[in-house]
Amino acid sequence: EITLAGLRKEYDAVVLAIGAWKSRPLQIAGETPETVLSGIEMLNKSAKGKAPEVGDRVAVIGGGNTAIDAARTSVRLGAASVSIFYRRSRAEMPASDVEIEEAEEEGVNITYLAAPVAVAKTAEGIELTLIRMELGEPDASGRQRPVPVKGSEYTVRVDTVIAAVGQYTDTSFFMDTEGLVDKKGNFVADPETGATSMDGVFAAGDMVTGPDIAIRAIAGGKYAARSVAAYFAGRG
Secondary structure (H helix, E strand, C coil): CCCHHHHHHHCCCEEECCCCCEECCCCCECCCCCCCEEHHHHHHHHHCCCCCCCCCEEEEECCCHHHHHHHHHHHHCCCCEEEEEECCCHHHCCCCHHHHHHHHHCCCEEEECEEEEEEEEECCEEEEEEEEEEEEEECCCCCEEEEECCCCCEEEEECEEEECCCEECCCHHHCCCCCCECCCCCECCCCCCCECCCCCEEECCHHHHCCCCHHHHHHHHHHHHHHHHHHHCCCC
């Protein structure tokens, strides 16, 4: 019931800060809401006291702080065996060292150089098929690209599979507004000022930087506030 056009009519400036709450899918065979749980949704529900049942055996896919949080939360929800599967090595893992070490202290097992290829619901729970990886040439991020090792597939049986391989902003709200979303569906704003191509419209937080830590979102809010003040003062 809220539109950007309506907000612009009512206010002299608008700061958008809707975050990156959409969870990226694993894009593997058999993936459905019944076989794979979103890490960010699982954490959201847990924080609200509505944690899902995860069972005794949990597999978390991913290597960032959300993956670590999902694994540690699973331990606290009573899971007896929690494993993280990450497609690169420890050196490339984006989660902070402190988070990784504390997860291991809590009993979380981390398997490196492993990536999911399929998931299936069975009478015993969920069967997760993974393939071993090796590191190749660096990709656009500067990290070595993980390459599947042919014929190295293996399966693990778990009760819950949690996907934590990235998040993104739901930009469908802006798709009809020219200049706010690029061809890949990413929101477009100046990372230093939060300014968009639309006069009087600014943005802050994960929708500008991509998923990041809370303090950078707070910094983005300050940048946007300063930009609005400059805009009102006619300083551009």
